[in-house]
Amino acid sequence: MKKRVTSIAPRSRTSKARATSRTKGRAPSSRGRQARVSRHTNETNIELALTLDGSGRYDVATGVPFLNHMLELFTRHGFFDLQVRATGDVEVDDHHTVEDVGLALGEAFRDALGPKTGLRRFGEATVPLDESLVQVVVDLSGRPFLAYDLKTRQHRVGTFDIELIHDFLLALANQLGANIHVRMLAGRNPHHIIEAAFKAFARAMDLATQRDPRVVGVLSTKGTL
Numbered sequence: 001m002k003k004r005v006t007s008i009a010p011r012s013r014t015s016k017a018r019a020t021s022r023t024k025g026r027a028p029s030s031r032g033r034q035a036r037v038s039r040h041t042n043e044t045n046i047e048l049a050l051t052l053d054g055s056g057r058y059d060v061a062t063g064v065p066f067l068n069h070m071l072e073l074f075t076r077h078g079f080f081d082l083q084v085r086a087t088g089d090v091e092v093d094d095h096h097t098v099e100d101v102g103l104a105l106g107e108a109f110r111d112a113l114g115p116k117t118g119l120r121r122f123g124e125a126t127v128p129l130d131e132s133l134v135q136v137v138v139d140l141s142g143r144p145f146l147a148y149d150l151k152t153r154q155h156r157v158g159t160f161d162i163e164l165i166h167d168f169l170l171a172l173a174n175q176l177g178a179n180i181h182v183r184m185l186a187g188r189n190p191h192h193i194i195e196a197a198f199k200a201f202a203r204a205m206d207l208a209t210q211r212d213p214r215v216v217g218v219l220s221t222k223g224t225l
């Protein structure tokens, strides 16, 4: 039987490194719902450890301060435990690092969830931050989809390119195999809008990843997720 080789298509023609060298490994823990992901390419090196049934503890260093801020509050409000060490070619820009951390986090959730038996599967939350109000709905369906509706007049928060939030969530949704809807109901300040989105995402993921004792097998009439 042919050994499974993981390769991901290059992001663009100019991203040669991606075409030639993209490897990853994982060693899911046998204890509890945890996962470790190592992801190393010519563009980024990422070590990530996730515990689903955590207490909101985080230790995050990605080299992108705004992403650290979002991952920290995501962990806290989702009651996960998360450790991330990422180094990337941020001298190019933050894009590779942000997207690849999204890929790694999605992969970690997928591994930690395992076969999804007894899982609530759906989760949603609406979270305000001052004038901003953002709703996130998650379905751990196995079908990757992202509906992204954050609109800001600015392109940046400080030095951080806001567009990268879209790329982060898309990468995460693809790797996790989740349907994620992000809807902005109100907002003005881009920091508030994105922060409300990550808090809502955290709470939605907290719900969706919890176990419901009434669920026998997986929550699907199809019998598989």
Ligand SMILES: [Mn+2]
Binding pocket: 069, 191, 195
């Ligand atoms: Mn903040």
